[in-house]
Amino acid sequence: MKTPFVAQCHLPTRWGPMLMRRTDRGLAGLWSDTQAHHPGWLTLPDEPQHPWFQQALQLLEDWPTLRGDPALPPLDPQGTDFQRQVWALLLQIPRGGHSSYGALACQLGDPNKSRAVGAAVGRNPIGVLVPCHRVLGADGSLTGYAGGLAMKCALLDAEGVDYRRPSALPGQQSLELA
Incomplete structure (x- = not known):
């Protein structure tokens, strides 16, 4: 099967090193090096200066101080129709807000x-x-995150999202409730 990807790059970010990948239509991937489901490096042109990669890099650097949802580069995530529907719903969750898996399922009609x-x-x-x-549990608790729960907490904290913290996060000694 021919890959739709045309270029990639590996760049340091405030969230750790990240692999970015694009198609002709838009940014198609952004994975931290330690993330679950990391796709690995492909034999593709390395284009760290491509405008979409540079825009993504700038957004990652500015993420903690943004005051609203930013303009994104063109996006072209590769997945099934169902996955793409879910990912489209994720883009509708405003900065500082949250949703649950059940609420997203209801939005999809099931x-x-x-x-x-x-x-x-x-x-x-x-x-x-x-x-x-x-996306949080129905009770506002943290659930899994492919980038790790510590990263999820850092992102949610940067956005001012109210959530229930688990007691077993690395670097936390006691249970904190938001």
């Missing part, structure tokens, strides 16, 4: 698909910019 929504959220190929970190 409240019984919360597990499928969770799987799609976990496979989001454009981390941070397509804000899967804004």
